[in-house]
Amino acid sequence: MNKIGKVKEFFIEKLIVICGSLSIIFVILIFIFLAREGLTFFKYESIKDFIFGRNWYPLSNPARFGVLPLILGSVMVTLGAMAISIPLGVACAFYIAEIVNPKMKDILKTGIELLAAIPSVVIGFVGMVTLVPMVKKIFHLPTGLTALSGSIMLAFMAMPTIVSIAEDAITAVPKRYKEAALALGATHWQAIYKVILVAAAPGIFAAIMLGIGRVIGETMAVMMITGNAAVIPHTLLEPVRTLTATIAAEMGEAIRGSNHYYALYAVGIILFIITFVINFIADIFLHRIKK
Amino acid sequence: MNDIIVENLNLWYDKFHALENVSMKINDKKITAIIGPSGCGKSTLLRVFNRMNDLIETVRMEGKIIIDDENILSPETDLVALRKKVGMVFQRPNPFPLSVYKNITFGLEIHGINSEDSFDNIVENSLKSVLLWDDLKDKLKKSALELSLEQQQRLCIARLVAVKPEILLMDEPCSALDPVSTARIEELMIELKKNYSIVIVTHNMQQAARVSDFTAFMYLGELIEYNDTNNIFTRPEKKQTEDYLTGRYG
Numbered sequence: 001m002n003k004i005g006k007v008k009e010f011f012i013e014k015l016i017v018i019c020g021s022l023s024i025i026f027v028i029l030i031f032i033f034l035a036r037e038g039l040t041f042f043k044y045e046s047i048k049d050f051i052f053g054r055n056w057y058p059l060s061n062p063a064r065f066g067v068l069p070l071i072l073g074s075v076m077v078t079l080g081a082m083a084i085s086i087p088l089g090v091a092c093a094f095y096i097a098e099i100v101n102p103k104m105k106d107i108l109k110t111g112i113e114l115l116a117a118i119p120s121v122v123i124g125f126v127g128m129v130t131l132v133p134m135v136k137k138i139f140h141l142p143t144g145l146t147a148l149s150g151s152i153m154l155a156f157m158a159m160p161t162i163v164s165i166a167e168d169a170i171t172a173v174p175k176r177y178k179e180a181a182l183a184l185g186a187t188h189w190q191a192i193y194k195v196i197l198v199a200a201a202p203g204i205f206a207a208i209m210l211g212i213g214r215v216i217g218e219t220m221a222v223m224m225i226t227g228n229a230a231v232i233p234h235t236l237l238e239p240v241r242t243l244t245a246t247i248a249a250e251m252g253e254a255i256r257g258s259n260h261y262y263a264l265y266a267v268g269i270i271l272f273i274i275t276f277v278i279n280f281i282a283d284i285f286l287h288r289i290k291k
Numbered sequence: 292m293n294d295i296i297v298e299n300l301n302l303w304y305d306k307f308h309a310l311e312n313v314s315m316k317i318n319d320k321k322i323t324a325i326i327g328p329s330g331c332g333k334s335t336l337l338r339v340f341n342r343m344n345d346l347i348e349t350v351r352m353e354g355k356i357i358i359d360d361e362n363i364l365s366p367e368t369d370l371v372a373l374r375k376k377v378g379m380v381f382q383r384p385n386p387f388p389l390s391v392y393k394n395i396t397f398g399l400e401i402h403g404i405n406s407e408d409s410f411d412n413i414v415e416n417s418l419k420s421v422l423l424w425d426d427l428k429d430k431l432k433k434s435a436l437e438l439s440l441e442q443q444q445r446l447c448i449a450r451l452v453a454v455k456p457e458i459l460l461m462d463e464p465c466s467a468l469d470p471v472s473t474a475r476i477e478e479l480m481i482e483l484k485k486n487y488s489i490v491i492v493t494h495n496m497q498q499a500a501r502v503s504d505f506t507a508f509m510y511l512g513e514l515i516e517y518n519d520t521n522n523i524f525t526r527p528e529k530k531q532t533e534d535y536l537t538g539r540y541g
């Protein structure tokens with residue numbers, strides 16, 4: 001029995017080690033593949049023209065691979081989504097953590113989790129049939145497929161992450177801080193914004209970064225409702241094209257081994273760097289909380 | 292006069308009768324100790340004095356507590372003003388996770404105090420009154436959480452002193468501290484007595500004997516005996532008090 005147990009343990013242990021290493025190896029392989037294909041592009045084109053080029057005409061002759069409009073498209077949609085989801089998300093987290101009664105709290109938390117489970121295509125679809133016509137009508141635009149529509153829908157996608165992680169951070173603030181504030185005569189609201197908010201700030205910040213990370217990598221919903229025009233946007237009310245949507249839309253038609261094909265990988269590298277940096281920052285803050 | 296007059300106070304946690312018909316008069320500029328075995332309602336009584344029990348939804352109270360001619364149990368009581376007047380120090384030091392300086396200005400900010408004194412002066416005076424100034428004058432920007440436990444507890448007292456309360460409530464303020472720190476906090480209490488009425492809960496009888504002028508002995512939610520500390524410790528009138536003091540229970 002003991003011997004069998006030991007053998008069993010040995011195999012299970014090895015299995016776990018293998019699974020763990022495999023997942024790391026896959027990530028490294030993906031990264032190497034991405035780097036190799038993407039960097040090939042820069043054998044033919046200069047990095048400067050790529051990043052600062054204002055025109056993305058992959059199919060014209062000569063083709064132009066200026067990625068600036070795509071970066072700005074992503075940035076604009078993301079900033080718009082942040083402007084909506086951060087205040088709403090943080091306020092919502094405080095509401096759930098501090099104000100609502102325990103029964104309602106359970107209901108709301110479940111609701112938030114359900115919101116996180118909605119596939120992005122569905123969010124995109126709902127946005128397309130409801131939000132897009134509304135934006136068109138309200139702002140008297142030729143089309144409702146704009147950065148604004150994308151921002152609003154992405155805010156929906158970032159909210160569950162922001163709310164649930166920020167709520168955890170707020171709930172984790174020791175009760176004695178709040179007690180101390182109230183005993184000094186602070187109102188509940190003063191205790192929230194002068195003490196609890198400060199104490200939970202690193203966690204809330206991490207929540208925001210993870211929310212943004214989800215938004216910036218999102219593809220399906222933005223492709224469906226932002227209009228996909230690869231021009232440098234000036235306002236939120238214009239169609240934009242994001243980095244993600246570009247890859248998704250064009251990868252199918254790009255001929256393998258062509259400049260266009262490598263250019264899309266180079267776009268992938270940019271996206272990778274952006275999400276990596278954001279997650280890295282979020283991680284630093286999450287670790288700071290644990291200490 | 293900052294006496295606290297308690298008249299027929301009853302308190303229930305839901306159905307549990309935690310304070311039974313407590314009546315007493317707590318005297319101004321004196322230290323009053325509340326002693327008794329664990330779970331007998333000492334903290335509960337203390338927390339009535341600045342209505343911290345209101346945070347617990349199941350609490351129900353009857354009776355009167357009069358401070359400055361006002362019944363603080365009445366629904367119209369301004370809790371913000373009451374808690375400014377009656378400050379509380381907790382069992383476990385609980386400075387805010389902010390700088391030393393901000394811990395002290397917190398109360399000033401929430402009460403919108405703008406006296407002629409600058410915040411800097413108030414911070415200095417408050418820290419001096421708890422004998423922390425010399426240790427911390429160069430560390431005002433430091434996080435309060437980096438201080439020693441004793442310093443944290445002193446800071447919590449300084450934070451109250453800054454808003455000029457009249458009564459200080461202390462719930463086992465030394466139970467997280469070592470004997471040396473405890474002795475120093477006790478000295479501080481005697482020092483503070485000149486300006487404040489102090490009510491201290493302690494399960495440490497020696498502490499009550501050392502610092503207090505009056506002692507109340509509680510048992511199972513009832514106030515058994517309340518008298519001069521000297522009398523209580525030398526000539527207790529009730530058998531239960533004597534049993535407790537001689538270590539027969541608790």
Ligand SMILES: Nc1ncnc2c1ncn2[C@@H]1O[C@H](COP(=O)(O)OP(=O)(O)O)[C@@H](O)[C@H]1O
Pocket residue numbers: 304307309327328329330331332333334335336347
């Ligand atoms: N929030 C609460 N809900 C229900 N019962 C409580 C609550 N707080 C205290 N009690 C009960 O009230 C009694 C007195 O508690 P407490 O005042 O904390 O005692 P002490 O400070 O003397 O140890 C105890 O029996 C305790 O179980």
Ligand SMILES: [Mg+2]
Pocket residue numbers: 333334335462
């Ligand atoms: Mg207690």
